[in-house]
Amino acid sequence: MMPLTRLSEEQALSAEARADLYARHTEASRLTPRSAEIDAVWRGLYNTPTRDELVSALRAMSDGKCAYCECVDPRDVEHFYPKSRHPERMFRWDNLLFVCKTCNLDKTSRFPLEGTQALLIEPSAEDPARFFWWDPVTGRPLLDSEPTRRRRAEETIKILPRLKHQDLAEERRKLRLDVLFFLTEVLEEVPRPPDVVARLATLLSPTQPWRSVLRQLVSEEPTVIAAVRARAPELAPLLDALPPMPPRPLAPLPPAP
Numbered sequence: 681m682m683p684l685t686r687l688s689e690e691q692a693l694s695a696e697a698r699a700d701l702y703a704r705h706t707e708a709s710r711l712t713p714r715s716a717e718i719d720a721v722w723r724g725l726y727n728t729p730t731r732d733e734l735v736s737a738l739r740a741m742s743d744g745k746c747a748y749c750e751c752v753d754p755r756d757v758e759h760f761y762p763k764s765r766h767p768e769r770m771f772r773w774d775n776l777l778f779v780c781k782t783c784n785l786d787k788t789s790r791f792p793l794e795g796t797q798a799l800l801i802e803p804s805a806e807d808p809a810r811f812f813w814w815d816p817v818t819g820r821p822l823l824d825s826e827p828t829r830r831r832r833a834e835e836t837i838k839i840l841p842r843l844k845h846q847d848l849a850e851e852r853r854k855l856r857l858d859v860l861f862f863l864t865e866v867l868e869e870v871p872r873p874p875d876v877v878a879r880l881a882t883l884l885s886p887t888q889p890w891r892s893v894l895r896q897l898v899s900e901e902p903t904v905i906a907a908v909r910a911r912a913p914e915l916a917p918l919l920d921a922l923p924p925m926p927p928r929p930l931a932p933l934p935p936a937p
């Protein structure tokens with residue numbers, strides 16, 4: 681999961697689309713949770729210019745990828761607060777994400793709350809890397825040790841099991857190794873290999889899948905990255921576009937023997 685920057689509704693949507701969503705929101709706010717009409721009210725948006733606009737704004741927010749698993753095949757508008765339980769949030773811009781079929785079906789209406797706090801991580805509201813990241817060797821999730829964050833990471837992965845799926849772990853592991861190999865080639869080959877720089881530019885593009893593992897790689901290898909920046913300055917904007925990982929508190933020292 682990558683942190684996402686959500687534009688304001690005014691920046692993301694036209695005045696017409698916002699007015700349409702507001703009218704639908706007013707209608708949806710009258711519905712009670714689990715009402716049989718919820719799906720029909722949502723389907724009223726289908727095949728409208730507003731939905732097209734909404735989809736393209738949400739797609740842009742996650743660089744054309746699933747906001748949860750980072751695959752390149754998102755298709756569904758996802759209600760972070762499920763519309764079955766929170767119809768009053770059904771048409772709210774800040775409750776919507778664009779996700780793949782698998783993540784949407786996995787989540788369905790699973791949405792545990794602790795008090796008013798959602799346990800699922802919303803990537804436009806919080807940096808997912810504060811809660812979990814990837815094991816560089818296996819590509820599998822590693823969870824923060826702080827109990828509250830760990831619990832939210834566990835719940836997020838339980839709700840979205842695709843995040844720990846072996847195929848995706850393998851994709852992440854392989855991507856990390858490929859990029860590390862190409863970075864080394866840029867530094868070691870004389871003359872500088874243009875095809876390798878072009879390959880790296882493709883792999884570092886924001887529209888590529890599993891980018892969170894590259895974000896982590898860039899933070900973990902500052903010396904390599906600084907040298908690559910100097911040797912291939914055209915890659916610098918792509919490297920800069922990967923947000924730094926949040927600082928992580930040091931693990932406590934093991935007890936003295």
Ligand SMILES: [Zn+2]
Nearest residue numbers: 746749780783
């Ligand atoms: Zn997904």
